[in-house]
Amino acid sequence: LKTLHLGSCVITTNLQEMRNGFSEIRDHVQAEDEIIDVRILRKMVSLQDTEPAGQCCLLRHVLRLYLDKVFKNYQTPDHHILRKLSSLANSFLTIKKDLRLCHDRMTCPCWEEAMEKYSRILSHFEELKPREAVVKALGELDILLRWMEETE
Amino acid sequence: IAEDTLDLLQHVKFQSSNFENILTWDSGLESAPDTVYSVEYKTYGEREWLAKEGCQQITRKSCNLTVETGNVTELYYARVTATSAGGRSATKMTDRFSSLQHTTIKPPDVTCIPKVRSIQMIIHPTSTPIRTGDGRRLTLEDIFQDLFYRLELHVNQTYQMYLAGPKKEYEFMGLTPDTEFLGTITISVPTWSKESAPYVCRVKTLPDRTWTY
Numbered sequence: 139l140k141t142l143h144l145g146s147c148v149i150t151t152n153l154q155e156m157r158n159g160f161s162e163i164r165d166h167v168q169a170e171d172e173i174i175d176v177r178i179l180r181k182m183v184s185l186q187d188t189e190p191a192g193q194c195c196l197l198r199h200v201l202r203l204y205l206d207k208v209f210k211n212y213q214t215p216d217h218h219i220l221r222k223l224s225s226l227a228n229s230f231l232t233i234k235k236d237l238r239l240c241h242d243r244m245t246c247p248c249w250e251e252a253m254e255k256y257s258r259i260l261s262h263f264e265e266l267k268p269r270e271a272v273v274k275a276l277g278e279l280d281i282l283l284r285w286m287e288e289t290e
Numbered sequence: 291i292a293e294d295t296l297d298l299l300q301h302v303k304f305q306s307s308n309f310e311n312i313l314t315w316d317s318g319l320e321s322a323p324d325t326v327y328s329v330e331y332k333t334y335g336e337r338e339w340l341a342k343e344g345c346q347q348i349t350r351k352s353c354n355l356t357v358e359t360g361n362v363t364e365l366y367y368a369r370v371t372a373t374s375a376g377g378r379s380a381t382k383m384t385d386r387f388s389s390l391q392h393t394t395i396k397p398p399d400v401t402c403i404p405k406v407r408s409i410q411m412i413i414h415p416t417s418t419p420i421r422t423g424d425g426r427r428l429t430l431e432d433i434f435q436d437l438f439y440r441l442e443l444h445v446n447q448t449y450q451m452y453l454a455g456p457k458k459e460y461e462f463m464g465l466t467p468d469t470e471f472l473g474t475i476t477i478s479v480p481t482w483s484k485e486s487a488p489y490v491c492r493v494k495t496l497p498d499r500t501w502t503y
Contacts, residue, residue, distance in 0.1 A: 158483060161391070168386045174367055177335025181363075280391065284363070287481070 142289055145191040147240035149233060153287060156229050160279050163222045168277040173270055178262045179278045183255040185285035192252030193289055194245065198237040199256040200282065201230050203263065208275045211268065226279065298325060298380040299372040304355070306393040308430065309418040311360075313345075313353045313368045313384070324375045329353045334365035334386055347373075356419045362390050362433060395430065395486035398439065400475050402491035406498050409471060410461045411491075413439055416477070431456075434479045444472040467498035 140153040179200075181187075188196050209227040214220060240246040263271050297318035305312045317325060329345035332338060345353035359366045369383040396416070403410040415429040422428060431437050441453040443462045453460045465471065474488035 154481065157481070161483070164391075165385055171386075174332070174334055174386070175337045180335060277386070280388065281365075284390075 140287070142286060143190070144194040144197060144237075144240070144246075144289060145189075146245040147194040147237065149236040149240070151233055151286065152229055153283060156226055157280075157283050159222045159225050160283065163219045164277075164280060166216070166219060167273065167279075170273045171270075171277040173266065173274065176262070176266065176274070177278065177281075178259060178266075178271070178275055179281040179285070180258075180262065183258050185282075186288040188255060189249070189251050191247060192249050194237055194240050195248035196252040196256055197286070198234060198241070198246060199252075200259060201234045201237070203260065204275065204282075205230055205234065207263070208272050211272045212276055223276070297321065298374060298378065299327075299370060299382050302368070302370050302382040303384055304359075304368065304387045304392060306387075306389055308396050308416060309356070309360075309362070309389050309393050309420050309433075311354075311356045311387070311389055311393070313355050313370070315351050315370050315382070317351065318372070318380075321372070322374055323349070325349070326373050327351065328371045328373070329355075329368060330371075331355055331358050331366060331368040334367060339369070342368075359387065359389060360420055362420060364388075390433075390482065393484075395477050395479065395484050397487050397489040398475055398477050400473075400489045400491060402473055402493045404493040404495050406467050406496045407465050408461050408463045409443065409465060409473065409493055409495065410459070411441055411473060411475060413458045413460075413475065415458070430477065430479075434481065434484075436481050437477060437479050440476045440478055442474045444474075465495050467495050470494045 139150045141148060141150050185193055185196055205227060209223055209230075212223060237246055263275060266274060297320045299318055300316050302313070302315040305314050313329060315327070326347045326349055327345075328347055329342040330339040331342055332340060340358070342353055342355060342358060355368060366387045367383055368387070369381055371379055371381040373379040398416060399414040401412045401414070403412070415431055417427045417429050418433065420428040420433065438454060438456045441460050443451040445451060451462050453462065471493055473491045473493065476488045477486040478484070
């Protein structure tokens with residue numbers, strides 16, 4: 139288990155398990171993404187370069203984007219991939235619940251920087267057609283996992 | 291895959307070891323020896339493909355892109371265009387490449403020092419082509435925070451001794467003088483599920499010349 143320090147919100151995650159799970163489907167999912175000129179999770183909006191106090195809010199919104207718009211809408215006949223994605227989604231759900239607790243304890247404030255970064259991520263996502271956006275976002279899970287890894 | 295691609299060009303991929311990133315490919319099933327190849331690369335998320343100087347119209351089937359793909363937090367693509375003497379051409383692209391994800395780890399460089407009743411092992415840091423902003427070369431230990439070493443000493447068929455940790459110097463104690471031992475040392479990076487092949491050293495402890503009265 140890895141401890142993430144997001145300002146004064148501290149949670150533990152199974153980051154290694156998520157990375158191992160994603161590495162099994164990464165090449166397949168990334169190969170589906172043919173729009174390689176565009177990136178949703180860009181460096182300028184990265185989690186680790188966000189003010190610590192706002193990291194919890196940014197991560198919470200990004201996880202909600204993945205849970206509400208990405209995992210749900212990805213379709214494939216490949217059951218192995220679906221199982222891996224389901225496991226990743228469950229891990230994201232667990233993290234989101236922990237962040238919710240921080241929110242309830244007022245340790246997950248949403249300030250301008252975090253909201254501005256999230257709106258950029260959302261606009262990068264919405265600039266693409268729905269199917270393209272879902273595939274690209276899934277292919278960028280390694281970026282999101284590394285963002286979480288580097289929030290120390 | 292279009293038929294013309296197959297018979298001119300295939301298996302375009304990165305081979306990465308200790309962050310030395312080499313693009314390799316194979317000629318097609320019926321490629322003529324005078325087929326020439328040109329390499330381009332790009333950062334994922336950017337528009338332009340950049341031509342790799344030194345790998346334009348070449349006949350060899352590899353190209354060193356270590357410098358061009360040297361930012362470990364970036365993701366890259368590369369592509370090769372093969373052109374036959376008859377003017378036919380084919381282009382193939384790699385998968386998305388992340389050196390953090392894809393690089394393999396070479397065996398460590400170790401000095402094994404035999405003594406009378408112990409064997410000391412000194413692991414030397416492994417430098418990589420990756421440089422910091424001020425030009426300093428990074429070592430594997432700099433890049434991978436959770437890197438550690440696994441040391442094993444084979445005493446006999448059934449008995450091994452183990453040591454492990456992030457530090458560089460280790461000593462297996464309590465050994466029999468004037469006896470040969472086999473040591474193996476590997477590098478492990480749990481976060482990225484990486485493990486190197488072992489460095490192997492065969493050493494003999496020194497004879498015990500102290501007189502017992």
